[in-house]
Amino acid sequence: MDQIIEETLTLAREGKSVADAGDVDLAECASECWSRVDTADATLRVDGSMTVRADRDRLSHVFENLFRNAIEHGGSDVTVRVGALEGEDGFFVEDDGVGIPEEDFDRVRETGYTSSPDGTGFGLAIVDRIVEAHEWELQIGDGDGGGTRFDISGVDRRS
Template sequence: MPHSFEQQLTERADFRDFIDQFDSVAVWSADESGLSYMSPAFEEIFGRSVEDILEDMSVFIEAAHPDDRDRVVAVMEDSDDRLRNGESYQMESRIIRPDGTLRWIEARMLPLHGDSGEVTEVVGVTIDITDRKRTELELERQNERLERFANILSHDLRNPLTTAKGYLDLATDKYSHKYLDVVGQALTRIEEIITDVLTLSRVGKAAETTETVDLEATAREAWLIADEGRGRLEAVDDLGAIEADRSLVGQLFENAFRNAIKHGSTDSRPVADDSVEHGSRDVTVRVGLLEEENGFFVADDGVGIPESEHEQVFEAGYSTSEKGTGYGLLIIKEIVDAHGWDVRITDSTTGGVRLEVTDVAVAE
């Protein structure tokens, strides 16, 4: 019976010569009688000879970590008939080499069909993913530490902060002194820093799911939250919709608006009464679509940021104001990164700040 194209490929000498060049990827094939081929990378990954595994496939079981052994046996026995039914299979597991070192591997198996349609052979790729898993596990540990830190900020610091603000309110009811004003400003700054750090700690989790987001509606809602009575939102163009996390996009706009209001306002800027959307303000903020790229911008007519500082604005601690927390633009950068977008700072046409978000997924 003639073999299928895939079977012929795995039996070609030049194909195997090509596969044999890989150190951390072992390619193999097997049928009902056992393994028919295993590339030399097996020895590098498992620390055992190719002859051993070709002679006895139970070497796979012997090498498996005790906690993963049952899963390895189930796959080898095809206990759920997945391979026999022509389905591919992928599994991550741990192995222990003869020298006692632990390695992570990923096995991918693909059934091959004969001319009559039955599964006659299985080809597989076993990849050493130890470095990747170590990175993933370290990230998990860091996230756990970050979560604990966030809980401390949310509860252990906010509770005494609330108490301090309460007693300050009682004191200011009876006394009026500039030192009390300084204390109030300091407590407000602490509360803003806590809020910003909590937002940073939760960006990654929130961006795991996306939905269709109406940009114009989200921007207007964010303005109502961020508006502090020192700016005005110019009429927003029809911005369409994007695929994103709605909450994070709202947070992005809020931070961009607060940054414009806090750092771009001037007390002397005149405002025409007929151009005000939410009362008399002195900073104009505009949101619009980019003309040549998929994305949007937030621009203001404030004092701007020096061009020499455009590259460092997204770093932690950067602020053009002594009252700023230094986290506003960093939060924007984290939100953008969580979505796989890009962001840059340029000058607006009025000399203020123009924040451009690019490579945004437009909703169909």
């Protein structure tokens, strides 16, 4: 119940526009977020580094929710990669888990939708709202090694 309440409050807060943006090192932020998530035997790989203009707290929620989602659906030994998009200003988070069926790519963004008996259905809805608040775009697709890939584009890249 506490988790549902906290996620509901986060969802309500994160939909607002971003006014507190600063320069955030993507690799550093992703690594810090990974350390705050119960990762079991999962692995994080951060490919390169870049600095983006973002609200660090909200970006942390994006990483933490995507990491938890990968582990919850991909298993305790999933590998998660974070890196810069090629040819676009943005980044991706990709896992090698079981993936999301293509017909559910839009549905997983809906508040309350979950395919897990223990899920709340808030995680990806929160990610979607944070991305929108930054005026970025979120695309969901298949990962290179199976699993799911989240591409976040339209990011103000600093380096």
